[in-house]
């Protein structure tokens with residue numbers, strides 16, 4: 395016998411809605427068996443857990459619209475999901491058994507690529523790496539790159555306005571969006587799949603949905619701006635004495651390598667020490683207080699010479715104390731593996747609290763000094779695991795904690811210092827359900843009011859991803 399995910403708590407409207415949903419999509423595309431829906435009951439880190447009424451997998455925008463309309467009419471919520479790699483619990487249903495998880499996984503076509511206009515029209519469920527590979531077949535680049543790109547989908551990447559490793563050069567996911575197709579909370583389809591670089595005819599509404607984490611509309615397709623694919627690439631690892639030295643190196647690299655600089659990642663020596671200890675990776679130089687992983691890519695030859703000259707000047711002026719430039723694709727991959735293993739090494743070291751924060755780039759050293767001092771004072775046994783896309787002012791300020799640590803107090807401590815430095819408590823991972831309680835710490839009352847008004851205008855019934863991004867309205871509101 396098939397046991398419905400809702401059987402534990404019978405809901406009189408559920409059977410009627412399930413019947414309606416089976417008419418909106420092919421009946422087998424409505425999953426209710428607890429075993430079938432299990433992958434959608436948790437977030438990637440298994441920090442958040444829920445229980446949906448069902449998981450629906452539509453194949454067309456019309457079906458998405460019908461599902462959303464049906465849920466709204468029946469008074470049920472819709473939780474959109476792509477690759478479920480989000481790090482804020484935005485795609486995890488709540489425990490009520492009344493959320494309908496709407497997966498875009500069956501809408502994954504790369505519809506067209508225009509090599510002259512350098513654009514791609516793609517459906518929301520297309521995995522980011524598939525879209526990157528499709529662009530590469532035309533010698534073009536889809537310059538959004540993150541460690542989860544083998545699972546994250548275009549819709550999720552846009553709904554979270556994902557960042558990643560080459561924001562320094564190409565900007566966040568938002569900057570790639572030329573056109574969007576969205577299903578609104580009332581089931582209306584807004585078709586804006588224009589491949590235009592210039593379109594100032596009225597509000598740029600598509601950007602309202604980018605970064606809205608499924609709370610304002612369901613992204614079903616997008617037109618993305620691609621870029622020419624550079625022919626030459628250089629990757630280097632440099633040891634630096636301090637965050638101040640890393641910023642001096644950043645300035646030098648920006649001056650000497652200009653726009654060819656793709657990535658500038660800062661990693662503490664402690665973080666890389668854990669990678670060596672837990673992940674069988676090898677540091678190609680002696681241990682140091684801090685390291686910078688730098689990548690540049692260019693169309694014309696000469697990049698390697700320029701990077702060698704940069705390294706020499708950095709060593710001469712004390713911006714760096716050691717450095718190595720990858721000699722092969724294998725060595726490049728090994729250097730990147732050091733960076734990409736930090737999260738795994740951290741997980742093996744123990745429980746940690748993560749802070750995905752940004753501050754103005756020039757404030758990074760002072761922020762680190764203030765935050766380190768406060769954390770060490772509050773939790774003398776804590777171990778810091780700090781790394782990040784420092785070229786964008788984005789730090790993953792993670793703290794490995796002893797058992798029994800009050801995580802909320804630690805989050806508040808770090809986030810208050812972030813706000814004092816004019817920063818953001820979520821640089822790229824969004825708010826989801828993880829940071830809802832913290833949002834008011836970094837946004838003014840007027841900003842929160844504006845956000846609520848937008849939500850109220852687009853989703854007055856609260857059908858789309860309720861309880862995500864925005865704190866619950868105050869009593870009586």
Ligand SMILES: Cc1cc2nc3c(=O)[nH]c(=O)nc-3n(C[C@H](O)[C@H](O)[C@H](O)COP(=O)(O)OP(=O)(O)OC[C@H]3O[C@@H](n4cnc5c(N)ncnc54)[C@H](O)[C@@H]3O)c2cc1C
Pocket residue numbers: 438473474475476477478479480481483484485498518539540541542545546547548549550551552553554555556557558559607608609611612613614822823826859862
């Ligand atoms: C190992 C790892 C590394 C990561 N590195 C980075 C990084 O460097 N930079 C970064 O920014 N993020 C990073 N992330 C976070 C995550 O990969 C990104 O947030 C990604 O963009 C999420 O895509 P997804 O398809 O998995 O979205 P999901 O997790 O499925 O959903 C994320 C949010 O978007 C909403 N959503 C999903 N699809 C749609 C849609 N079609 N329409 C409307 N709303 C939708 C969901 O409701 C949810 O709120 C990383 C995650 C992992 C696991």
